Amino acid sequence: MSELAGKTALVTGSSRGIGAAIAKTFAANGAFVLLHGRDRSALAAVEAGIRDAGGQAASYTADLTRPAEIDAMLRKIDSERGPIDILVANAGGAFARPGLIEDIDPEEWNASIAGNLTATFLTVRAVLPAMKARGSGNIITLSSAAARKPYPVAPVPYAAAKAGVQIFTQDLAAQAGPFGVRANCIAPETILTERNRERIPPERQEALVRDHPIPRLGRPEDISEAALYLASDRSSWVTGVILDVAGGAVLV
Numbered sequence: 289m290s291e292l293a294g295k296t297a298l299v300t301g302s303s304r305g306i307g308a309a310i311a312k313t314f315a316a317n318g319a320f321v322l323l324h325g326r327d328r329s330a331l332a333a334v335e336a337g338i339r340d341a342g343g344q345a346a347s348y349t350a351d352l353t354r355p356a357e358i359d360a361m362l363r364k365i366d367s368e369r370g371p372i373d374i375l376v377a378n379a380g381g382a383f384a385r386p387g388l389i390e391d392i393d394p395e396e397w398n399a400s401i402a403g404n405l406t407a408t409f410l411t412v413r414a415v416l417p418a419m420k421a422r423g424s425g426n427i428i429t430l431s432s433a434a435a436r437k438p439y440p441v442a443p444v445p446y447a448a449a450k451a452g453v454q455i456f457t458q459d460l461a462a463q464a465g466p467f468g469v470r471a472n473c474i475a476p477e478t479i480l481t482e483r484n485r486e487r488i489p490p491e492r493q494e495a496l497v498r499d500h501p502i503p504r505l506g507r508p509e510d511i512s513e514a515a516l517y518l519a520s521d522r523s524s525w526v527t528g529v530i531l532d533v534a535g536g537a538v539l540v
């Protein structure tokens with residue numbers, strides 16, 4: 289269980305949900321995990337859980353839509369923990385309601401682009417130069433099944449933002465590969481995070497299961513295991529991939 293021993297991994301949006309699961313899996317596999325979010329008490333709970341399990345972690349806060357906050361966080365990380373080997377740009381969310389394109393609120397559109405595509409861009413932009421200078425690094429981004437195929441009641445701003453994350457990651461892989469930096473993207477279908485358990489009524493969860501050839505919804509650990517593969521040397525010749533972790537619901 290030491291595949292990531294000696295590595296420092298920044299997992300954005302790890303105060304809860306998928307990011308917290310990735311952080312726990314990376315810590316259990318030997319990484320020093322830099323937790324990130326905005327909710328300090330949620331971060332403290334994740335950090336305590338990792339330490340109680342024998343892992344190593346420290347917590348940092350920044351609003352990832354604000355470049356100055358990202359820069360300040362990275363300066364703090366650099367002085368306290370040194371270079372970042374692995375970045376999981378996981379923070380994001382669906383900041384728009386599903387519905388017709390003509391009904392989309394421009395504010396929800398902008399929030400979806402800012403909170404997913406721009407936040408991923410700003411984070412990668414800030415972390416990449418040091419990775420290239422060191423000649424090694426590993427970046428994992430988060431898309432969504434929403435960006436893998438059209439769906440009549442999709443949250444379109446979110447889907448468009450995540451589709452942007454996908455081509456951004458592939459351009460990143462093409463540019464940074466010669467500098468020893470890999471970049472891959474995970475596209476999850478519905479994952480039963482604590483928030484989704486609350487948001488999606490049980491009867492809707494049962495209906496969603498029927499869309500999956502592997503008949504269940506996702507667990508945060510389904511994503512953290514995929515992230516571990518992409519973060520480790522087991523995938524050393526894999527870059528620019530969009531990895532559907534979707535129980536077979538996305539066959540493209």
Ligand SMILES: NC(=O)c1ccc[n+]([C@@H]2O[C@H](COP(=O)([O-])OP(=O)(O)OC[C@H]3O[C@@H](n4cnc5c(N)ncnc54)[C@H](OP(=O)(O)O)[C@@H]3O)[C@@H](O)[C@H]2O)c1
Nearest residue numbers: 301302303305306325326327351352379380381432478479
């Ligand atoms: N859950 C799913 O079914 C699913 C499916 C497909 C894709 N995804 C993607 O997977 C990623 C994680 O999803 P999740 O369901 O685990 O989300 P979640 O439970 O809502 O957690 C989101 C995390 O991102 C952080 N965050 C969001 N916006 C931020 C901002 N502007 N600045 C800093 N931190 C920010 C939150 O921090 P605080 O709460 O501390 O503020 C939190 O840690 C997202 O990119 C999401 O789009 C999720």
